[in-house]
Amino acid sequence: MVCQALLHESSKCVPCSHKFCKACILRFKDCPLCGADIEGIEPDDELQALVDRFIDGHARIKRSHVAGTEEVTGDKNKVIYEDVSMERGAFLVRQAMRAFRAHNIESAKSRLSMCAEDIREELKSSQDNQELCSQLGAVLGMLGDCCRTLGDATSAITYYEESAEFLSKLPQNDLELVHTLSVSLNKIGDLRYYDGDLHSARSYYARSLDVRRTAVIEHSAVASQVIDVATSLAKVADVDRNLGNESVAVEGFEEAIKCLEKLKLGSEEASLEQRRLSVLDFLRKQLDDK
Known part of the structure; x- marks a missing residue:
């Protein structure tokens, strides 16, 4: 298989009969396995049904007896099964990430939806x-990312908004959660920005900035959080400039620059330093353009 994930919309090449995901094989004129010319592609419903049964079965695992579990009795031994959907969830996410990296977006979306x-x-x-x-x-x-990649901005925004809704209800003391929430808000802002709805874009960028400001108060020693705040300040300031609020925009750019100039990184944080300098260079250019 091309994407290294479980088959999605299993299809076979004609005439060689080698099998791939439909989205993967549509990119090729010759079979990736044998090099034969691909004269046509046919669905393999039987193989796909087998894959789907495997995925469904991954939600159940053999366990010792636990009260409330479902019992499945064989001829000799009694086997106890229990729903472990979160274990299946990790499995599905891994499959989705493999597919996404290989640009098999429909496969990734399908696994994430499950x-x-x-x-x-x-x-x-x-x-x-x-x-x-x-x-x-x-x-x-991640579903929002899939829809965005497929060009479906409306569905992407719906997923990002629902993601933000769930994450906003949780305590903001987990940096990974803060990052996921702020990124979802920024992505909605980006899509609104590209659609020309600057006021809506600013609202989402500002919400992301608020989340990151709160996080940096609790985790001021975490350099990535400071850089995230500066990035959010730049996004808000950019919209302010486009809305004609130049003085407010300049204040935002200047605050972001101060954040980054105060940030001192060690030699072991080379990647963060590169990111800091990149954002700082962008911000200074914004002030040069005023």
Whole structure:
């Protein structure tokens, strides 16, 4: 397989009959395995059904007896199964990430949708489970990325907004959660910006900035948080400039520059230093253009 993920919309090449994901094989004129000319592509429903059954089966795992589990009795031994959808969730996310990296976006979206459905089902009986809410927020954000890559901005915004809704309900003391939330808000802002809705874009950028400001108060020693705040300040200031609020924009750019100039990084943080200098260079150019 090309994407290294489980087959999605399994298809076979004609005439060699080698099998791939539909989205993967459509990129080729010759079979990636044998080099034969591809004269046509046919769906392999039987193979796809087998893959789908495997994925469904991954939600169940053999366990010792636990009260409330479902019992499946064989001829000799009694086997106890229990739903472990979060273990399946991790499996589905791994498959989705492989597919996404290989540009098989429909496959990634399909796996993430299944994962989100599993978590939603779990939340019906555990509505206050913060771990589940955090995981659902992350998965919804990834679904937004899939839709954005496919050019479906409307669906992307819907997923990002739902992701932000779930993550906003959680305590903001986890830096990974803060990052996921602020990125989802920024991505909505980006899509609104590209669509020409500057006021809406600014609103989302400002929300992301507020999240990052709060985080940097609690984690002032974390350099990446300071750089994130400066980046958010730049986004808000850029919109202010486009809205004609030049003085407000300049204040935002200047505040971002001060944040980065105060930040001192060690030699072991070379990648962060490169990022700091890149953002700082961008900000200074914005002031030069005023």
